[in-house]
Amino acid sequence: MADGVILLVEDNPDDVELTMRGLRQGQIANEVVVARDGVEALDYLWCRGEWSERDVEEAPAVVLLDIQLPKIDGLEVLEQIRSDPRTRPLPVVMLTSSNEERDLIGSYDLGANSFVRKPVDFEQFAEAVRQLGLYWLVINEPAPPGGAGSD
Amino acid sequence: MGNAGARRAAAREREVLARFPAENPRPVLRVVADGIVNYANDAAMALLAELGLEVGDQVPRSWQETLARSPSPSRPCAMEVTAGDRVFAFTCAPVPEFGYVNFYGMDITEQRAAEEALIESEQRFRRAVANAPFPIMLHAAGGEVLTVNEVWVEATGYAAEEIPTVGDWTELAYDTDGDAVAEYVSQLHELTGRVDEGEFVIRTADGDTRIWHFHSAPIGQLPDGRGLAMSIAMDVTKRRAAENALRESEERYRTVFENTGAATCLIDENRTIVLANQGFARLVGAPRDEIEGSLDFTEVIAPHEKERMVGYHDARRAPGREAPNRYEFDFVTLDGEMRRVFLHIDVIPGTETSVASLVDITELRQAQKELQVLTEELEERVRDRTAQLEAANAELEAFAYSVSHDLRAPLRAIDGFSQAVVEDYAEDLDDTARDYLRRVRRASQRMGSLIDDLLQLSRITRVELFRDRVDLSAMAREVVDELRAQHPERVVEVVIEPDMTADVDRRLIRTALSNLLGNAWKYTAKLSEAKIEFGSQAGEQGRRVYRVIDNGAGFDMQYAGKLFQPFQRLHREDEFPGTGIGLATVRRVIRRHGGDVWAEGAVDEGATFYFTLNEA
Numbered sequence: 230m231a232d233g234v235i236l237l238v239e240d241n242p243d244d245v246e247l248t249m250r251g252l253r254q255g256q257i258a259n260e261v262v263v264a265r266d267g268v269e270a271l272d273y274l275w276c277r278g279e280w281s282e283r284d285v286e287e288a289p290a291v292v293l294l295d296i297q298l299p300k301i302d303g304l305e306v307l308e309q310i311r312s313d314p315r316t317r318p319l320p321v322v323m324l325t326s327s328n329e330e331r332d333l334i335g336s337y338d339l340g341a342n343s344f345v346r347k348p349v350d351f352e353q354f355a356e357a358v359r360q361l362g363l364y365w366l367v368i369n370e371p372a373p374p375g376g377a378g379s380d
Numbered sequence: 381m382g383n384a385g386a387r388r389a390a391a392r393e394r395e396v397l398a399r400f401p402a403e404n405p406r407p408v409l410r411v412v413a414d415g416i417v418n419y420a421n422d423a424a425m426a427l428l429a430e431l432g433l434e435v436g437d438q439v440p441r442s443w444q445e446t447l448a449r450s451p452s453p454s455r456p457c458a459m460e461v462t463a464g465d466r467v468f469a470f471t472c473a474p475v476p477e478f479g480y481v482n483f484y485g486m487d488i489t490e491q492r493a494a495e496e497a498l499i500e501s502e503q504r505f506r507r508a509v510a511n512a513p514f515p516i517m518l519h520a521a522g523g524e525v526l527t528v529n530e531v532w533v534e535a536t537g538y539a540a541e542e543i544p545t546v547g548d549w550t551e552l553a554y555d556t557d558g559d560a561v562a563e564y565v566s567q568l569h570e571l572t573g574r575v576d577e578g579e580f581v582i583r584t585a586d587g588d589t590r591i592w593h594f595h596s597a598p599i600g601q602l603p604d605g606r607g608l609a610m611s612i613a614m615d616v617t618k619r620r621a622a623e624n625a626l627r628e629s630e631e632r633y634r635t636v637f638e639n640t641g642a643a644t645c646l647i648d649e650n651r652t653i654v655l656a657n658q659g660f661a662r663l664v665g666a667p668r669d670e671i672e673g674s675l676d677f678t679e680v681i682a683p684h685e686k687e688r689m690v691g692y693h694d695a696r697r698a699p700g701r702e703a704p705n706r707y708e709f710d711f712v713t714l715d716g717e718m719r720r721v722f723l724h725i726d727v728i729p730g731t732e733t734s735v736a737s738l739v740d741i742t743e744l745r746q747a748q749k750e751l752q753v754l755t756e757e758l759e760e761r762v763r764d765r766t767a768q769l770e771a772a773n774a775e776l777e778a779f780a781y782s783v784s785h786d787l788r789a790p791l792r793a794i795d796g797f798s799q800a801v802v803e804d805y806a807e808d809l810d811d812t813a814r815d816y817l818r819r820v821r822r823a824s825q826r827m828g829s830l831i832d833d834l835l836q837l838s839r840i841t842r843v844e845l846f847r848d849r850v851d852l853s854a855m856a857r858e859v860v861d862e863l864r865a866q867h868p869e870r871v872v873e874v875v876i877e878p879d880m881t882a883d884v885d886r887r888l889i890r891t892a893l894s895n896l897l898g899n900a901w902k903y904t905a906k907l908s909e910a911k912i913e914f915g916s917q918a919g920e921q922g923r924r925v926y927r928v929i930d931n932g933a934g935f936d937m938q939y940a941g942k943l944f945q946p947f948q949r950l951h952r953e954d955e956f957p958g959t960g961i962g963l964a965t966v967r968r969v970i971r972r973h974g975g976d977v978w979a980e981g982a983v984d985e986g987a988t989f990y991f992t993l994n995e996a
Contacts, residue, residue, distance in 0.1 A: 328832070
C-alpha cells in the first residue's frame with residue numbers, strides 16, 4: 230500500500246468524520262490531511278500559507294474533493310490543480326452529495342479521475358470509501374514525482 | 381288652262397294668219413288638187429327648198445297620205461315634217477269651196493328636243509328607281525302604290541301585285557304600328573319637303589324582321605292631279621344590331637366601372653378627372669357632376685405627395701419613361717380629411733388618359749398598426765414571461781441542486797452516526813435502543829430515496845429533450861435483466877414484443893420504462909406465477925398505444941385518478957415499499973413526449989398501463 234497522504238477537501242465536519250470512519254473500517258491507514266475549503270486545499274498542494282514549509286515534491290496519493298465548498302468550490306479547485314504542472318498528475322476523486330449531471334460532466338471535463346456520489350446509507354458510504362482507497366492507494370500506479378505532466 | 385281652251389286659241393291664231401299668210405313668220409302653203417303646191421310664203425319657200433321642192437311641185441307622198449285621210453274644216457289633221465335639222469308640225473286645214481288645203485306649219489324643233497329630253501329624263505328616273513340598291517316605293521295620294529323597285533321586292537318577299545296600296549303594305553309588313561304608318565303616309569302628300577319618317581320594324585314574307593329607316597318626299601303630281609310621293613328605305617338592321625351590341629358593351633363597361641369595388645376615375649393628360657364612378661365621388665366627397673370635367677386630380681392629393689405624383693403623371697406619358705403603377709399615397713378629401721389610399725393606375729393604351737382605381741386602406745392600415753402594437757406588446761409580454769420563467773427555472777434548478785446537496789448531507793450524518801453508535805456502543809444498548817436507532821436509519825434512508833426521486837421528477841421537467849431512434853424492446857429487455865439481477869430469487873415470466881422502436885429521448889424513456897416495469901415487478905412480488913408483458917396495439921389516428929401488463933396486485937379503478945399524482949400511493953409501505961413518485965415521473969416523461977398515459981386494473985387482478993408517444 231502506498232504510504233502517501235490522502236488529502237480530504239471537505240467543509241462538513243460530519244462528512245469528514247464519516248469519511249475517516251469509512252477509511253478506518255476499510256483498513257486504510259494512510260495519513261489523512263483535511264482541508265476545510267478550496268483555498269486551504271490549494272495552500273496545501275502548492276505549499277503556501279500554513280503549508281509553506283511543506284515539500285512540494287511530496288504529492289498526496291489521492292485527493293478526495295467535495296464539490297460544494299466555501300470560497301473556492303471543488304470544480305474550481307480541480308481546474309487549478311490541472312492548470313499547474315506540479316499538481317496536474319494528481320489523482321483527484323470528486324466526492325459529492327450531488328448526482329446532478331452538470332457536476333458529473335463538469336468534473337470529467339476538468340479532468341477528474343473519478344466521480345463518487347456519497348450515499349445516505351452509511352454502510353454503502355463506507356463501502357464506497359473502502360473501494361476508493363483500495364483502488365487509488367493499492368491498485369493505481371501514481372505518476373513519478375516531476376514526471377509526466379510536469380513539463 | 382284646259383286643253384280645250386288651248387285648242388280654241390290655236391284655231392283663232394290660224395284664222396288670223398290665214399288672212400295674211402305673206403306676213404306670217406311661220407310656214408304657210410297651199411296645196412291644190414293632185415298635191416301641187418300653188419302658194420308658199422317666205423318661211424314655206426325656205427322649207428320647200430330644204431326639201432328640194434318649189435311652188436308648182438307635188439308634195440311628198442307622206443303629205444298626200446295625210447290629205448287622203450280626208451280632213452274636214454271642222455276636223456283638221458296634223459302631220460310632222462322634218463326639213464334639214466328642223467322639225468315642223470303642220471296642221472292641214474281644207475278649204476273645200478276653193479278646192480285647196482292650207483298647211484300651217486310651226487317650228488317645233490326645240491319643243492321636240494325638250495320632249496325627248498323629258499322622256500329621257502323620265503326613263504333615267506325609272507331606271508334609277510328600278511336599279512337603286514335600296515328599297516323605293518312610289519305612291520300616289522289616296523294610297524295607290526305605283527311602283528316598288530326590285531330591291532324592295534327582294535328584301536320583303538312581297539311581289540308588287542301583293543301591295544297595290546299602302547294599306548295593303550302596312551297590313552302585310554307591320555305588326556302594330558301599321559295604322560300610324562298609314563296616317564303618316566296620308567299626311568305626306570300635303571307636305572312640300574323631304575320627311576324623315578324614322579325607323580320601322582318590317583316583317584318580311586318569310587317571317588323575318590328587318591329594321592327599315594324611311595325617308596319620304598313629295599315629288600310632284602301625276603297627270604291626273606294626284607300627288608306623287610316617293611318613299612326610300614334604308615335597311616339598318618345590321619347597323620342597329622351593331623349599335624345595340626356597342627351600347628350593351630358600353631353598359632357592361634359602365635357597370636364594371638361603377639362596380640369595381642374601388643373608387644375609379646379617368647384622368648386626362650391635363651390631370652382633369654373626366655369620368656368618375658360613384659365610389660370615387662364618395663371618396664372625394666362631392667357629386668359626380670362637380671368632379672367630372674372639372675376636378676384636378678392634384679386637388680385630392682396631400683401636399684407632400686403632389687410633386688412625386690405629378691412626376692409620375694408626366695413620366696407615364698413621356699416616351700421611354702416609366703412610373704410605378706401601384707403604390708400608396710395620402711389622399712385628401714374635399715373636406716380636407718386625410719385618407720390612406722392604395723392606387724392602381726395605368727394609361728389606357730393609345731390614349732393620354734389614365735384609369736385610376738383607389739382603395740381606401742386607412743382603416744386597414746390603422747388596424748395593422750394596432751395589430752403591430754398588440755403584437756409588440758404580446759412579444760414584450762412573452763419576453764417578460766420567458767424571462768420570469770427562466771428565472772423561475774434557474775431558481776428551481778438552484779433549489780434542486782441545493783436540495784440534492786444540503787438535504788442529503790445531514791441525512792448521511794444521521795444515518796452514519798446512528799450506525800456508529802450501534803457499532804461502537806453495542807454493549808451499552810438494549811434491544812429497544814438498537815431498534816430505535818434502526819428506525820432512525822431507515823427513516824433517514826427513506827428520506828434520502830424521497831429526495832432522490834423528487835430530484836429525478838424535477839429533472840425530467842428541466843432537461844432538454846433529445847429525440848433519437850430508440851429500440852424500446854431492447855431497452856425493456858435491459859431493464860428486466862437489471863431487475864432479475866437485483867432479485868435473483870424471483871421467477872417472473874416476461875414477454876416483450878420485438879422490434880418496437882420510437883423517436884424518443886433515450887434517457888427519459890428509460891426512466892419511464894424502468895418505473896413501469898419496476899412497478900410491474902414490484903406488484904407481482906407475492907405471486908408464484910408472475911407474468912409481465914410489454915407490447916403495443918394500434919390506437920386512434922394511426923398512433924401506437926404501448927402497454928405494460930402485469931397479473932399482480934392491481935388497484936381499485938376508483939383511485940385511478942390518483943395513480944399519477946406525486947406522493948399518492950394506493951398500497952401501504954409495509955405491503956409494497958415506494959415513494960409514490962414513480963408514476964408521476966412516468967407521466968411527466970410521456971407528457972414531455974406529447975403523449976398520454978393511463979391505467980386500467982382491478983384489485984388482485986393485475987394492472988395495465990397504456991401510453992402513447994407523439995413520434996414526430
